[in-house]
Amino acid sequence: MAxxxxxxxxxxxxxxxxxxxxxxxxxxxxxSYGTVDELNSQxxxxxxxxxxxxxxxxxxxxxxxxxxxxxxxxxxxxxNIKMKLPDLYESDVEWLEARIDEMNASLPEMRSFIIPGGHxxxxxxxxxxxxxxxxxxxxxxMEGSGEVIPELCVRYxxxxxxxxxxLARFIxxxxxxxxxxxxxxx
Numbered sequence: 001m002a003x004x005x006x007x008x009x010x011x012x013x014x015x016x017x018x019x020x021x022x023x024x025x026x027x028x029x030x031x032s033y034g035t036v037d038e039l040n041s042q043x044x045x046x047x048x049x050x051x052x053x054x055x056x057x058x059x060x061x062x063x064x065x066x067x068x069x070x071x072x073x074x075x076x077x078x079x080n081i082k083m084k085l086p087d088l089y090e091s092d093v094e095w096l097e098a099r100i101d102e103m104n105a106s107l108p109e110m111r112s113f114i115i116p117g118g119h120x121x122x123x124x125x126x127x128x129x130x131x132x133x134x135x136x137x138x139x140x141x142m143e144g145s146g147e148v149i150p151e152l153c154v155r156y157x158x159x160x161x162x163x164x165x166x167l168a169r170f171i172x173x174x175x176x177x178x179x180x181x182x183x184x185x186x
Contacts, residue, residue, distance in 0.1 A: 021076035028142050032149075033073040035135040040066040042128040049121035050171050058099055058167070062160065065092050069153055073139070077148035088152045096159045103170040112181040114169065119177045125168035132161040 016022050040063050047059040068086040075081060116126035136157040142149055169179060 021078075028138065028145060029073060029147060032135070032138045032142055033070040035131065035138050036066050036070040036073060039128060039131040039135055040070070042124065042131055046121055046124045046128055046167075046171075049124050051121075052171070052174060055121075055167065055171060055174075061095070062163075065156065069156060072150055072153060073142075088150065088156055090152070093152070093156055093159050096156075096163045100159075100163050100166050103166045107166070107169055107173055108179070110169070110179065112183070115180040115182050116168065118180060119172045119175045121175070122168045122172035122177065125164055125171055129161050129164035129168065132157055132164055136161065 013026075043059050043063055043066070047056045047063075050056065065088065068088055071085045072088065075085065117123055136154060139149055139154050139157060143154070172179070
């Protein structure tokens with residue numbers, strides 16, 4: 001028999017964390033990994049829009065890490081679970097930093113804020129960056145409300161948003177689209 005996608009267990013507005021703890025669907029922990037899922041889906045769109053195999057490979061790596069991060073956020077912190085879940089590592093943050101440095105080496109110096117736009121892939125990447133920043137804010141709010149999350153999750157998201165900003169510029173640059181600098185009205 002095929003795996004059923006619907007269980008009906010959430011029909012009354014609650015869901016289970018990994019570990020079996022039931023929480024309301026508007027619980028901040030659900031919001032955190034739901035926002036990670038939104039970010040992951042947006043990165044799939046970025047990957048589809050760029051047509052660049054190197055960028056696609058990088059984004060597949062990030063998407064894999066986001067599944068890892070999502071599983072950490074979806075786990076009830078006070079439960080001993082029997083299944084083995086993947087972990088985030090410091091090397092995952094370092095990988096993002098290396099890609100940022102690699103892309104920055106080929107980009108013109110940035111002298112002002114950049115207005116998003118100019119290329120569909122770059123614009124979609126800017127949307128992903130905004131979703132990533134929202135995800136980070138939700139995770140910080142989780143910590144502030146007493147929820148336990150691994151410290152590396154927030155650091156990874158912070159670096160990922162930097163990566164996505166540089167990636168948006170990189171995608172535009174590879175497509176021959178110059179940065180559109182923001183000029184404040186005076």
